[in-house]
Structures are given as C-alpha cells and as structure tokens.
Amino acid sequence: MDAFTKTPGWLDWHSNPSKPRFQLPAGTVDSHCHVFGPGAQFPFAPERKYTPCDGGKEDLFALLDHLGVSRNVIVQATCHGADNSAMVDAVQSSGGRARGVATVRPDISTAELLRLDEAGVRGVRFNFLKRLVSSAPKEDLAAIARKIAPLGWHVVVYFEGEDLGELEGFFGSLPTPLVVDHMGRPDVTKPADGPDFGRFLRFVDQNDVWVKVSCPERLSVSGPPALNGEQHAYTDAVPFGRRVIEEFPDHVLWGTDWPHPNLKSHMPDDGLLVDYIPHIAVTTEQQHKLLVANPMRLYWPGEDA
Secondary structure (H helix, E strand, O other), X not given: OOOOOOOOOOOOOOOOOOOOOOOOOOOOEXXXXXXXXXXXXXXOOOXXXXXXXXXXXXXXXXXXXXXXXXXXXXXXXXXXXOOOHHHHHHHHOOOOOEEEEEOOOOOOOHHHHHHHHHHOEEEEEEEOOOOOOOOOOHHHHHHHHHHHHHHOOEEEEEOOHHHHXXXXXXXXXXXXXXXXXXXXXXXXXXXXXXXXXXXXHHHHHHOOXXXXXXXXXXXXXXXXXXXXXXXXXXXXXXXXXHHHHHHOXXXXXXXXXXXXXXXXXXOOOHHHHHHHHHHHOOOHHHHHHHXXXXXXXXXXXXXXO
C-alpha cells in the first residue's frame, strides 16, 4: 500500500464537530488520542495493517482547543509501527501540555528510552488485537516492561474482552502499572453486572490498573451514534462506563481516540463524544477525577492542573 493511498472505505475524522454542551472542567486531559503523519513528513510503517488519512498535530491541537481540553496524551498509532517520530514531534510541540505513549522493540537501548523520557513519553503500548498486529510475543513484551520499569513508566494494553482469560496472568506479572484501553472492549450486548464484565472488574481490583472509559463508538451495537445533535448516544455502553467509574473512581481516564482509526459504520462528532461524559460520570466529583485529577496524577505527578 502506498503511504498516500488510504485504505478503501476509510472514514476521515469529523471536519466540523459541534461545540459541546457539557462544559469540561478546567484542566481537562484527553488521555487517549493519536496523530497520523502527515504521511509526507512522517511516513507510515511498511508493515502497517491500514493506511489512514492524515491527522497531524495541528489538527489535533485545534480540535482539543475547540472542545475545551487543556492537555493530552498521544498514544502511538499502529500505522506508524515502532517509529515514534510523529508522536514525539507532537508531544514536543505542545509546550508541555502533552505526554506520549510509545511503541518500542525489545532491543531498544537505555539511551533511546532516556531520550523518549526526556521528550515526554511516559509509557509503552502493547497491542493484542489480532486484526492490528500479527503477533504479540509475551517474552518480548516482558523484556520491554523490565526495561521501562526503572523510569516509572506504565504499560498500556489493548485487547478484546473475550481474550482476558488468556492474558490476565501475563498482565499481572508485569513490573509496571497497567492502563487498559477502552474498558477492555467488553461485549455490551451482555449485562454490565454479568460474569464476563465481572471478571474484568476483578482483574482491575486485583492489580495496579487504570481504565480508560473511552470509545463508546467502538463498543456500541445499538447506538444511537454521536451525530446530528444526539444527546443520548451509545446508550448500551453507558452502564459499563458508569460501573467502572463507580467502582474505581481514582483509577479511570477518558480520551477522545481522535482521529478515530478503523471505524467502519460512522465517524462520530467529537463534540457529542464530550456530551457523552456526564452519562457515565454523573457527579461533579466523578467528572473532576476522571478528567483532571487522575490523568494529572499519572502523567504530570506533582504539577497543578
């Protein structure tokens, strides 16, 4: 695939998001977003599973200003492989308002890790989604975790809820805190108080885990989508986010997931994704912890929002 030819059917990010009705608290952090290229400046990885649209730092920062977000955490996108150049460039261009999560290989040197740390990287991502990675060898990932632990970094894990059984022992063995993307991608057609999600909640309770209550647009089956002013979007995902926030109010994070890679059915209005937040974080205290206090403690410890 040519770096400038998008994957057929690729949905570009929403070019005219609404202004959220929900006013984000001062100091809000978007704890999960990405940059794609631009491909002419930061080529996509030859081994990538998809070729996205461009979604560079200027577009990201403009969106966050529009939404009322103060800081952000830029997670390395799989289309860039282990070349973290686009992510690091965006973090370094933020004036201290961004942190990064990298993808690294087991042979990464201490000097390179220290360079990334100085640039603002605070974690690495391990991807276990079979449609996005060919393999995720646990020995290599464990070696990476041992290398980053002295820096105080964490490991971001992305997996399908149905695969937790075969992964939780490995996750529990890692010498770092864990951050779980998108609530572990639960099956929202099953009850939030049922055994499947209950297993996930026990895993969070028994380990050093933070949970991103993000991406209802990826999890929802029945919608309605966050489009055309919809104020009650993705109602089938709401009970899952609400339950995680109620049980672990000090270890939850939120993010936009902009520019929303690999969505198939629709591209959500990012303003309406902000309006989704009070459906899962229903009190002012929950909202402040989710959006400000928790991400500041994890990514900017000791700093004021």
